Amino acid sequence: MTTQxxxxxxxxAAGGGRSRSRxxxxxxxxxxxxxxxxxxxATVFFTLFAIAPLLMVAVLSFTSWSGLGxxxxxxxxxxxxxxxxxxxxxxxxLSLLITGLGVAVQTPLSILLGVWAAGxxxxxxxxxxIYFIPLLLSSTAVSVLWxxxxxxxxxxxSEATWLFGDGNLFGGQATAxxxxxxxxxxxFTPFHTLLYQxxxxxxxxxxxxxxxxxxxxxxxxxxxxxxxxxxxxVITSTILMVVGGLTTFETVLILTQGGPGxxxxxxxxxxxxxxxxxxxxxxxxxVALVLVVAATVISLIVVRVSGYDKMRSAMEGL
Amino acid sequence: xxxxPHYLAGAGSLVWLLLVGLPLYVMLAATVQTRTEYARNGxxxxxESFTFDNYxxxxxxxxxxxxxxxxxxxxxxxxxxxLLVPPLAFAIVRSRSRITSGxxxxxxxxxxxPAQAVIVPMFYLISKAGLYDxxxxxxxxxxxxCLPISALILSGAMRDISPELYEAxxxxxxxxxxxxxxxxxxxxxxxxSTIVVFSALQAWNGFLFPLVLTQSESTxxxxxxxxxxxxxxxxxxxxxxxxxxxxxxxxxLVYLFARRALVQGLMGVGGK
Numbered sequence: 375m376t377t378q379x380x381x382x383x384x385x386x387a388a389g390g391g392r393s394r395s396r397x398x399x400x401x402x403x404x405x406x407x408x409x410x411x412x413x414x415x416a417t418v419f420f421t422l423f424a425i426a427p428l429l430m431v432a433v434l435s436f437t438s439w440s441g442l443g444x445x446x447x448x449x450x451x452x453x454x455x456x457x458x459x460x461x462x463x464x465x466x467x468l469s470l471l472i473t474g475l476g477v478a479v480q481t482p483l484s485i486l487l488g489v490w491a492a493g494x495x496x497x498x499x500x501x502x503x504i505y506f507i508p509l510l511l512s513s514t515a516v517s518v519l520w521x522x523x524x525x526x527x528x529x530x531x532s533e534a535t536w537l538f539g540d541g542n543l544f545g546g547q548a549t550a551x552x553x554x555x556x557x558x559x560x561x562f563t564p565f566h567t568l569l570y571q572x573x574x575x576x577x578x579x580x581x582x583x584x585x586x587x588x589x590x591x592x593x594x595x596x597x598x599x600x601x602x603x604x605x606x607x608v609i610t611s612t613i614l615m616v617v618g619g620l621t622t623f624e625t626v627l628i629l630t631q632g633g634p635g636x637x638x639x640x641x642x643x644x645x646x647x648x649x650x651x652x653x654x655x656x657x658x659x660x661v662a663l664v665l666v667v668a669a670t671v672i673s674l675i676v677v678r679v680s681g682y683d684k685m686r687s688a689m690e691g692l
Numbered sequence: 693x694x695x696x697p698h699y700l701a702g703a704g705s706l707v708w709l710l711l712v713g714l715p716l717y718v719m720l721a722a723t724v725q726t727r728t729e730y731a732r733n734g735x736x737x738x739x740e741s742f743t744f745d746n747y748x749x750x751x752x753x754x755x756x757x758x759x760x761x762x763x764x765x766x767x768x769x770x771x772x773x774x775l776l777v778p779p780l781a782f783a784i785v786r787s788r789s790r791i792t793s794g795x796x797x798x799x800x801x802x803x804x805x806p807a808q809a810v811i812v813p814m815f816y817l818i819s820k821a822g823l824y825d826x827x828x829x830x831x832x833x834x835x836x837x838c839l840p841i842s843a844l845i846l847s848g849a850m851r852d853i854s855p856e857l858y859e860a861x862x863x864x865x866x867x868x869x870x871x872x873x874x875x876x877x878x879x880x881x882x883x884x885s886t887i888v889v890f891s892a893l894q895a896w897n898g899f900l901f902p903l904v905l906t907q908s909e910s911t912x913x914x915x916x917x918x919x920x921x922x923x924x925x926x927x928x929x930x931x932x933x934x935x936x937x938x939x940x941x942x943x944x945l946v947y948l949f950a951r952r953a954l955v956q957g958l959m960g961v962g963g964k
Contacts, residue, residue: 406871413787419835515897519715621807
């Protein structure tokens with residue numbers, strides 16, 4: 375192991391002492407470095423409670439299990455059943471729609487708010503602290519709060535019929551989806567605002583000073599410096615929004631129960647119903663696997679695009 | 693650089709303030725009104741009288757017990773994360789072993805595993821392990837799902853420790869254990885407090901695991917309590933909102949006292 379690893383990265387060792395002989399260098403590079411044993415407890419725990427269940431989803435999706443006894447192998451039965459179910463197909467489209475809506479609304483909003491909040495002014499700091507509050511509430515609390523606020527009989531819509539018509543926002547598909555998108559925006563925009571705020575603060579000031587000297591106005595600075603510099607954050611934030619959107623669950627469970635009818639039954643909620651309401655765990659696992667595949671594809675994109683996996687060499691070699 | 697204020701942005705920020713602030717105000721205002729007053733005057737009215745009955749009602753409805761349960765789960769999740777993640781992050785940052793870079797990839801992959809995706813097998817595993825309807829059965833998966841982001845945050849913090857310090861200790865012949873306790877842990881306090889706050893939030897606000905893995909009153913967590921309250925007494929809006937406020941107070945306190953750690957933790961996810 376020693377020869378192999380030092381062969382890969384001699385640069386760090388060189389920092390320790392340039393004039394040493396080759397063999398001492400190799401020794402210094404290895405002294406005080408933890409072995410992989412340090413990672414074992416966390417890895418075992420994580421494998422047991424996250425990776426193993428992930429693999430088990432695949433197995434369970436080929437079995438029939440009602441929650442009692444043991445799962446029985448049934449081949450592709452669950453798969454043919456869920457793929458024949460129009461509600462399932464509809465739920466995929468609904469998931470994509472909700473996710474797309476979330477990205478389309480939250481991205482511009484959080485970029486604007488984030489860049490604004492990145493300013494060092496005192497009032498901006500105070501307002502940002504307030505903007506942050508929805509993020510502290512659990513999804514459950516947020517959903518319960520908005521369910522109460524939008525209650526057809528006792529909520530805001532009943533007060534403002536000029537705006538909301540009959541006041542029952544949960545009664546039609548378009549308004550119900552609108553409510554879900556709005557509540558997610560209300561809850562998650564602060565998080566993405568925070569990402570953009572951090573990224574905007576990290577943009578080197580010289581860029582703006584140079585632009586100022588060249589006579590570029592505020593808007594040109596925004597479009598030609600700020601936005602391009604935020605590119606990586608846009609990618610990360612979008613991916614987080616996609617993963618979050620695909621797995622929206624509490625909001626649907628508490629606000630619409632998938633209704634009216636099945637008009638807001640998105641995949642994650644459909645899975646919950648199959649498994650824990652109809653006790654058809656096999657079908658639930660099959661739907662979950664669809665979610666896993668979607669999430670894995672996205673996570674691979676995260677790692678590739680953001681360069682997280684290359685971060686180590688970039689940072690340590692400095 | 694002194695600049696003129698940006699009026700359009702200012703106006704936009706005020707609109708957003710209204711969107712965030714108004715619901716929060718309505719929530720607080722509703723909780724000090726009686727049900728009849730709230731129903732009569734509507735959500736936007738200023739409360740005429742003040743009552744704390746909604747809060748005491750929530751406590752007598754079992755929320756005291758739920759709060760205690762949630763505290764137990766949160767503290768245990770924090771303990772597990774603090775036990776597991778620092779050695780892991782140390783290995784990720786400093787180990788030259790190929791296995792650790794593989795491990796790091798595993799955790800990165802884990803970043804995007806949604807809890808929903810594994811809930812069916814989790815139910816199976818926890819039932820088979822005899823931990824169904826037991827707080828331990830909620831603690832274990834919740835902690836596991838805190839690990840990827842915590843590992844990412846903490847290894848980021850450990851990377852910021854200058855390599856010269858590591859090398860100085862290594863030249864003095866310090867074993868990894870000594871470097872870990874004398875150098876790495878003291879210098880990554882910021883990262884540690886961040887993962888503590890992050891995991892605490894995850895545990896406190898978690899919903900899906902308690903929903904699926906518990907069922908009795910004695911193991912009910914606060915989020916599940918809210919959900920059940922809503923399904924059973926949904927029309928008692930002031931009572932319901934008082935419960936929402938109660939569930940949030942501890943988090944608000946953390947926000948007041950550990951705002952930096954919280955904000956940094958959240959930014960560490962995407963900012964690095």
